[in-house]
Structure formats: C-alpha cells, structure tokens
Amino acid sequence: MKRLLLPALLLLSVSSFAQTELEPVAERKPTASSFLLGIGGTNQLDTYLSPMEYTGTQVSFMTQSERMTHLANRHISFQSTFFGAYTSTDNPAETATYTGARLAYDAAWHYNYSPFRNFNLKGGAMIGTDLGFLYNDRNGNNPAQGQFSMDLSLSAGADYSFSLWKLPMQAHYQADLPMVGLMFCPEFGESYYEISQNGVGHDIIFAHLGNALSLRQLLTLDFCLKRITLRVGYLCDIRQSNARSLKYHDISHSFMFGFVRHFQLMKRK
Amino acid sequence: MKRLLPIIAVLLALLTSCQRSDYEYDDTPLGNLDALWTLIDQRYCFLSYKEEQLGFKWSELHAKYSAKLNPSMSRMQLFEVLCQMLSELKDGHVNISTSLDLGRNWSWKEDYPENLDRELRDQYLGTDYHIGSGLKYTILPDNIAYVVYESFSDAIGEGNLSDMLAYLRLCNGMILDIRGNGGGELTNVERLSQRFTNEKVLVGYMCHKTGMGHDDFSEPKAEYINPSKEIRWQKPVVLLVNRSCYSAANIFVRNMKEMPLVTVMGDQTGGGSGLPFSSELPIGWSVRFSASPSFDAKMQHIEFGIEPDVPCSLDESQAAEGKDSMIEEARKQLQQQ
Numbered sequence: 001m002k003r004l005l006l007p008a009l010l011l012l013s014v015s016s017f018a019q020t021e022l023e024p025v026a027e028r029k030p031t032a033s034s035f036l037l038g039i040g041g042t043n044q045l046d047t048y049l050s051p052m053e054y055t056g057t058q059v060s061f062m063t064q065s066e067r068m069t070h071l072a073n074r075h076i077s078f079q080s081t082f083f084g085a086y087t088s089t090d091n092p093a094e095t096a097t098y099t100g101a102r103l104a105y106d107a108a109w110h111y112n113y114s115p116f117r118n119f120n121l122k123g124g125a126m127i128g129t130d131l132g133f134l135y136n137d138r139n140g141n142n143p144a145q146g147q148f149s150m151d152l153s154l155s156a157g158a159d160y161s162f163s164l165w166k167l168p169m170q171a172h173y174q175a176d177l178p179m180v181g182l183m184f185c186p187e188f189g190e191s192y193y194e195i196s197q198n199g200v201g202h203d204i205i206f207a208h209l210g211n212a213l214s215l216r217q218l219l220t221l222d223f224c225l226k227r228i229t230l231r232v233g234y235l236c237d238i239r240q241s242n243a244r245s246l247k248y249h250d251i252s253h254s255f256m257f258g259f260v261r262h263f264q265l266m267k268r269k
Numbered sequence: 270m271k272r273l274l275p276i277i278a279v280l281l282a283l284l285t286s287c288q289r290s291d292y293e294y295d296d297t298p299l300g301n302l303d304a305l306w307t308l309i310d311q312r313y314c315f316l317s318y319k320e321e322q323l324g325f326k327w328s329e330l331h332a333k334y335s336a337k338l339n340p341s342m343s344r345m346q347l348f349e350v351l352c353q354m355l356s357e358l359k360d361g362h363v364n365i366s367t368s369l370d371l372g373r374n375w376s377w378k379e380d381y382p383e384n385l386d387r388e389l390r391d392q393y394l395g396t397d398y399h400i401g402s403g404l405k406y407t408i409l410p411d412n413i414a415y416v417v418y419e420s421f422s423d424a425i426g427e428g429n430l431s432d433m434l435a436y437l438r439l440c441n442g443m444i445l446d447i448r449g450n451g452g453g454e455l456t457n458v459e460r461l462s463q464r465f466t467n468e469k470v471l472v473g474y475m476c477h478k479t480g481m482g483h484d485d486f487s488e489p490k491a492e493y494i495n496p497s498k499e500i501r502w503q504k505p506v507v508l509l510v511n512r513s514c515y516s517a518a519n520i521f522v523r524n525m526k527e528m529p530l531v532t533v534m535g536d537q538t539g540g541g542s543g544l545p546f547s548s549e550l551p552i553g554w555s556v557r558f559s560a561s562p563s564f565d566a567k568m569q570h571i572e573f574g575i576e577p578d579v580p581c582s583l584d585e586s587q588a589a590e591g592k593d594s595m596i597e598e599a600r601k602q603l604q605q606q
Contacts, residue, residue, distance in 0.1 A: 189561055
C-alpha cells in the first residue's frame, strides 16, 4: 500500500465487471469519486446589501470525481467538482438574517508528478462557474444580491500515502486560485429597476486577482474501514471581490466528511 | 527552501486576508452616528442638491450631532439624535426602523393641507362601485368616469385595466383620483401610464450613484412609456393630486404630465423621487435612504414635488354641503372639453 500514488489510489476498491465485450484493461480509466457533506462557520459581507459582516452556519456538499487520462503519457488527470452550499447568517446585533445558497461546478486538468515514493504533486488549470444568491430578510428595494462568476484558476495539490495503526491512509491537499474570469457586479447604487432596464450584461465585468482575490483549499484524509473508504477533511473557501466600490466576501471554514468510491470507466466494444 | 518560506507565508497571508467593510464602527452612540453619517455621505443621492436647496453642510452636521451624544445615553435618546440628523434631509424616503419607533420626516405632507376628505370621496363612489384589484371605479351622473387608486402597492393587472376601460368606454372623460396615494411599485406606475398614450413618450430620466463621492452618478438614462397593446383611454383625463402623492405616485404624476389628454389638478405633489435602498447600523437598526434619483422630461429634479397644471384645493364650506370641490372642479373641466 505504501506505493500508492494517485493512479494506484484510484484502484483501492475496484468493482468487478462483466466482462467480455468491454474494452481491454489497459484502456480502462480508474476513477475516484467522493461524496462529502460539510458543516461549518461562515462570515459574509456584501456592501450592496449591508455594511455589516454577518456570521453563521454553512452546510454544504461536494461531489468530486478524478481520473487519469491518456494525455502526457498518463500524467494528466481530470477532476470534476460539484459544490453546493446553504448559509444562514446574522448581523452582529442579530436583528437581520442573510439566507444564501451557492452552486458551483469546476473542471480541472492536473499534471501529476511523483518526486519520491508515496508522494504525488499535481498542478494545472481549472475552469469553473459559480451561481448563487444572498437574501436579506428585511431590506426593502435591495433585498437580495445575485452571484455569478466564471473563472479560469490555477490549481495545485499534493497526495501522500502512508499507514497508521496498520490502516492505509492517504492525505490530499488542493488549492484553487481564480486568476481571471467574469463576474456579476451591479454598480454602487444601481437599483433592480435599472438593472432590468439596462440588462444584466451591463453588470458582467472582468474579474482578476486585483478585484476578485479568492482561494479554495481542501485538506482531506482517506482511510479504509473494512471495504469502505472514508474521507474527512477541512474546506477553507474564501470568495472575495472589490469592484465598483462594492465589497463582497464569503469566508467559510467547514468540516467535511463522506466516502470515496473507486471504480473504472469502461466502454463497450 | 528556507528562503522561500517567508515568501510563501506572505503570499498565503495575502491570499487569505479578506475584504473588510468600509464601515467598521463600534456599537456605541458615537460609532452608530459615525456609521449613519458615513452611509448618507457616501450613498445618499441628493446630498449636493439638498445642501443647495436647504442650506446645510453635511460635513458640519457630524460635529453638530455628535456633540449631543454621551456614552451612557439610552437607545431612545440615541434614536432621537440620529433622527434629528436625518431630518435635515427632509426626505420621506429616509427612515430609521427600530422596534422602538419609525424615524421619519413627513413634513412633505404634514406641513400642508391634506385636500382630501375620504368620507366625501366615498360618497362619490357610492356603494355599487367596481373594484378591480387596487382600482375602485364608477360612472358619475354626468357620464364622467371616476377612478380612485389609493396605493401603487396594490397590484393592478392588465386584465383589471382592460376590463375597467372597457366598462368606462362610453364616458365623456375620466377623473383619476390618486390623492393620498403614497407610492408603491414602479411596475404598477408603468402599467397604468401605458393606458394613456398612443405613442412612445419620453417621461423623464433616471440615474444612480456609481461611487462614494457626492456627485458620482451614472449617465442619466431616458425613461419612456410605450403604449399598451391592450385597450387605451382616448378621452380627456383629470388627474387629482395632493401633497400625499409621494414616491411612485409622484413618478406617475410626472409620467401623466407628458400625456396629451391629461390635466393634473390639485395641490403640488409631495415628491420623493429617489428610489430607496436599505442598509443598517451597528446597533442593528435598519436605515432607508434615497439611492437613485429620477428627473422629469426636462431633466429637472422632482424630489420636492410636481406642480399641478390647475391648482385647486378642497373647499371646507362645500365639503360641509357634501361636495368635494376638487372633484366638482374636475367635472367642470371635463364637461368643457
């Protein structure tokens, strides 16, 4: 088990398949698929709605699948992540509440490199889109803010396999840093009425490190119990923007837990 | 690697540092006054105009009102000081909402005669009038349509309007009475306005703040009313107004001023041409303020109201006889046309 690198990890538990008409084993694509639930705290600021920072709870889910591709002599992996979150936060005086939700999808391609045994480094690019809203339960004409972004990110991470108490384990770390993209941001005092008159396209602006410095970090630990691979982890998700004199941030820290399935994608011949 | 560690640490610190609010104030009397003063200073859309019209300097008001604070004052006392400061703006769209009270300046209507007797108005409607969502209407004995719309918050559908205009189609004219209408939804304003024109009409302009400076505004965007594709009114209209016509009702009067067959009669409207936004203070109180100004078709402010084409007021002696002199004047006007 100590020789586990990413491709090997993906084969930790391989289902049996039936058989004859399927593609040759050498062409199969081992895939790791995880499903995680998360709970944690979040801090939100959206100066279109309020100058106050709201704090509260976030519940989330994340499904992630990762497989090696044939590219670059099987050094490039493809990762697909679907993330959803629901937040409920209060202002410092606890007289108003934000209710929010987000859905995000990211697709990443990583080049994998193993500098030494049991250790895998990966780095690459990610494209993603994010859609959500934040609703303030007592604002009159500006009760909610829509959130939309499309990003091209740098993505890097590492995997390390080891054994503890005779249990095979693997630690993963990944950080995703959006570099450029598009995002929705109304003008400082622009009303919904004007947004509807001007068209939403008027408020889609160029996003970059200077006005939308965000970072997502995920640290997880996989371990096997009997035939199940469990995953626990910590997600630090920092979404920020500072554009058109409006500031926004959503900083969440979540404990994630779930399971990992490993299987192979095969095409019928 | 040792050389890289500080760089990595700085990079991580930069990456994980978050945007802070521009309003980091303590929940103290002074912290709340600072927050409110800054909010208005940066986001209120009529500051330069009000300074010019009302003769105050916003920059001087912070010192004036912070002198009235002390750390041990009660919430009610703080509320009163903050409301006094906001009252300088003389804006009905500026409020502080608390569980204690609603801070307001309603001088735009309270300092003037109301020019409305609701009991008298009900006598004209009678008991067999029609109700089409928020619209009440009947036909007066001289074949004049009489329509009352009390709030633009009351939804009116295209079906309501079409049915009403079809019912009233044989009348010689229409009295549209919006006295006491304090505003509501702009979509209802547009929907109703569209029934009184056969052509696309320029009715005004609107803009919004684009930054924190007092004069940081977007380019004014022209606002047009397009004719409705349903039944449209083709006969003379007298629009009855008073000082209580505020906000969306004020915008409706602005629109109707540009319609060819409409005469605006009554008192000057109350104004309120800033589309309001909400915000809040560290103490948790909600604050409402004007954020996006509207102008008339000549790019003039209508924040302090719109003058009628035909000034007219409620005559108390006629009221004692059961007559609403403003409705009677409107009927005369329509009969002459």
